[in-house]
Amino acid sequence: xxALYFSEIVEAVDGQTLSGGxxxxxxxxxxxxxxxxxxxxFFALQGERVDGHRYVVPAxxxxxxxxxxxxxxxxxxxxxxxxxxxxxETVTALGDLARYYRKKLPTRIxxxxxxxxxxxxxxxxxxxxxxxxxxxxxxxxxxxYIGVPVSIFEIENKHQYGILEMGTNAPGEIRRLSExxxxxxxxxxxxxxxxxxxxxxxxxxxSAKGEILENLSREGAFVYNADNLWCVRIADGFxxxxxxxxxxxxxxxxxxNAKKEGAGYRLVINERLEMYLPVPGxxxxxxxxxxxxxxxxxxxxxxxxxxxxxxxxxxHMRIEHQRxxxxxxxxxxxxxxxxxxxxxxDYLKEIDVKGRKVFICGDMLELGTKAVQFHREIGERVAGLxxxxxxxVGKYAxxxxxxxxxxxxxxxxxxxxxxxxxxxxxxxxxxxxDDTVLIKGSRGMHMEKIIEKYKMxxxxxIHSTSDALIxx
Numbered sequence: 001x002x003a004l005y006f007s008e009i010v011e012a013v014d015g016q017t018l019s020g021g022x023x024x025x026x027x028x029x030x031x032x033x034x035x036x037x038x039x040x041x042f043f044a045l046q047g048e049r050v051d052g053h054r055y056v057v058p059a060x061x062x063x064x065x066x067x068x069x070x071x072x073x074x075x076x077x078x079x080x081x082x083x084x085x086x087x088x089e090t091v092t093a094l095g096d097l098a099r100y101y102r103k104k105l106p107t108r109i110x111x112x113x114x115x116x117x118x119x120x121x122x123x124x125x126x127x128x129x130x131x132x133x134x135x136x137x138x139x140x141x142x143x144x145y146i147g148v149p150v151s152i153f154e155i156e157n158k159h160q161y162g163i164l165e166m167g168t169n170a171p172g173e174i175r176r177l178s179e180x181x182x183x184x185x186x187x188x189x190x191x192x193x194x195x196x197x198x199x200x201x202x203x204x205x206x207s208a209k210g211e212i213l214e215n216l217s218r219e220g221a222f223v224y225n226a227d228n229l230w231c232v233r234i235a236d237g238f239x240x241x242x243x244x245x246x247x248x249x250x251x252x253x254x255x256x257n258a259k260k261e262g263a264g265y266r267l268v269i270n271e272r273l274e275m276y277l278p279v280p281g282x283x284x285x286x287x288x289x290x291x292x293x294x295x296x297x298x299x300x301x302x303x304x305x306x307x308x309x310x311x312x313x314x315x316h317m318r319i320e321h322q323r324x325x326x327x328x329x330x331x332x333x334x335x336x337x338x339x340x341x342x343x344x345x346d347y348l349k350e351i352d353v354k355g356r357k358v359f360i361c362g363d364m365l366e367l368g369t370k371a372v373q374f375h376r377e378i379g380e381r382v383a384g385l386x387x388x389x390x391x392x393v394g395k396y397a398x399x400x401x402x403x404x405x406x407x408x409x410x411x412x413x414x415x416x417x418x419x420x421x422x423x424x425x426x427x428x429x430x431x432x433x434d435d436t437v438l439i440k441g442s443r444g445m446h447m448e449k450i451i452e453k454y455k456m457x458x459x460x461x462i463h464s465t466s467d468a469l470i471x472x
Contacts, residue, residue: 001153003027004101006066009041010085012100013068013093021083024065029153031094031146038063043094045146046070052090068093091145098149099180107159110294111181113166113174113212114189114225115205116340117287118143119315121189122165124291127312131305132295135161140315141334143167148177161298168208169195169366175211185297186212187223189290191230192339196368206230213238221297223290226251245293246286253293253302258285260350273303278312280319282350283343317448319347324451325458327431328353330438333447336364338374341440342381348438349385355434356388360450362420362441363394371396379403389430391415393423394445420449428457 006024010017027039033055036042042059044052044067056067056075066083069075070090087093102109112122119141126137136159138151143165155162166177178186191206199205213222213234222238225231227246235242245253257268264278265285269292277288288309292302314320317334332344341364348357359382367374379400382390390413392401401416415430417423431437431454441447 001028002101002104002156004041004097006083006085008100009066009068009097013085013087013096015068015085015087015093018069018072018084018086019081021066021085024083026065029094029097029150030059030064031150033059033062033064036062036064038065040064042067043090044069045090045094094149095145095176095180098152099182102152102155102180102182105155105159105162106157107155107162108185108298109181109183110161110163110185110187110298111166111178111183111212112164112187112189112290113168113209114187115192115194115209115337116343117189117283117290118165118167119334120284120318121187121287121290122163123315124287124309124312125294126161126163128291128295128305128308129161129163129298129300131308132298132300133160135159135163137163138165141165141167143177145173145176148180152181166212168199168211170198171204171208172211174208175214178212178215182215182217183212184217184220185223185294186216186220187290187294188212188225188231188234189287190225190228190339191234192337193367193370193374194337194339195366196370197366200368202230206234210234210237216240223293223297225286225290226254227286241297243293243297245289251289253289253296255285255289258282269302275307275309277309279309279314280321280351281343281347283346284314284319319344322451324455326433326435327454328434328436329451329454330436331448331451333362333439333441333445334443336362336440336442336445337367338364338378341378344438344440345378345381345385345387348387348436351436353434353436355432355436358389358391358431358435358437359387360391360393360437360439360441360447361397361400362392362445362447363396365396365442365444367396372399375399376403379405380407383407383409389413389415391417391423391427393417393420393441393447393450397441420446420453423450423453425457428454 004026006021026041030036030040036059042064060082068085168174221241223243224235226244226248244251256271259266320331322329375396383404398416
């Protein structure tokens with residue numbers, strides 16, 4: 001982070017100085033007292049379970065040079081005195097300071113949104129752009145009101161590119177995030193049935209994703225998926241510079257040939273660039289195309305880098321293969337919605353394995369009134385693909401099991417559980433030699449714990465069916 005002074009911070013957040021700090025110089029931002037570095041400004045955020053005001057003093061003792069608060073009643077001052085700024089709401093102030101800081105940067109900002117593939121595309125874009133200059137990207141899936149500002153503060157003047165991920169589950173969120181980030185390239189990867197509890201309908205999802213264009217710079221570019229009807233509709237209403245990607249003959253960055261090869265795919269882009277994408281999942285070809293479209297939008301020659309993806313690896317819990325004994329687990333449990341589950345099932349169908357194909361699926365959350373319908377559709381798809389065994393976890397996922405059996409999947413091949421904790425060693429023993437087990441589910445289901453349970457079972461940590469590992 002480039003240094004900021006106390007006085008400009010007060011002005012940027014429209015704050016009130018409660019104590020001192022005129023000559024304080026800030027060199028970092030923290031929202032967690034456990035990770036404070038010397039020179040940080042600490043924002044006391046109020047969450048559902050934790051009130052950051054209780055950790056202002058520990059943050060200062062760890063090196064914070066000032067703090068932003070919305071009240072002072074919950075602060076145990078002791079004998080510590082330090083510069084303090086009071087604001088109406090600390091999350092808003094965090095975003096306001098990030099917006100101010102971003103305006104000072106010469107860095108070109110790329111903002112990526114979509115119903116699926118944001119983190120993978122962010123990583124791919126960072127990987128490709130590294131061949132053209134220095135850059136920084138948001139860590140993990142930092143894509144909300146807190147994550148986006150924190151990511152912006154990681155950018156410095158030396159960085160030519162900053163790549164941000166923007167997510168939403170309510171109207172107005174991406175509008176605010178794009179206001180903070182002020183991107184020069186805005187990317188919409190796809191629009192599908194996600195977060196319907198907050199967004200209401202597919203039209204609501206499209207509208208929310210389209211908010212990313214409202215703060216695009218005048219000379220900026222919109223990168224969109226030419227294979228997605230809703231993305232095309234958004235693009236039709238946008239009058240600025242556009243770059244499309246996909247398999248469509250109308251796409252500017254187009255995959256003209258794709259063949260399965262080893263763990264990945266051999267691609268031809270625009271009938272000119274042949275390359276190898278060493279990652280599984282056919283859907284990742286579109287994510288790859290999006291990263292090239294961003295480079296094209298920035299004015300780079302996409303044909304220049306050779307074997308650009310030779311060292312690329314997918315982010316954690318995205319089609320992550322783990323071999324344990326004679327069982328292969330495919331951890332795709334970072335998140336789930338109808339579109340991403342269908343993509344995961346297509347991948348499971350496509351791969352060659354020695355033994356059975358087992359699909360373990362948890363609830364797809366935040367689908368609103370259509371939740372039961374979407375889960376039943378997944379069950380019908382499982383039965384139609386000839387998957388050898390199906391396990392479901394959760395109330396809604398039980399509908400997957402019911403629909404699969406109604407569609408002809410043998411009842412002996414289907415197991416249902418209310419929670420991951422209900423899976424015991426007895427069920428673990430159902431796995432057979434050379435089974436391939438794909439695990440999918442929404443983040444709130446913590447489906448990856450199944451792999452940890454199996455790992456502990458192999459080590460002898462589970463001795464009976466009553467030893468379900470709650471909270472692993």
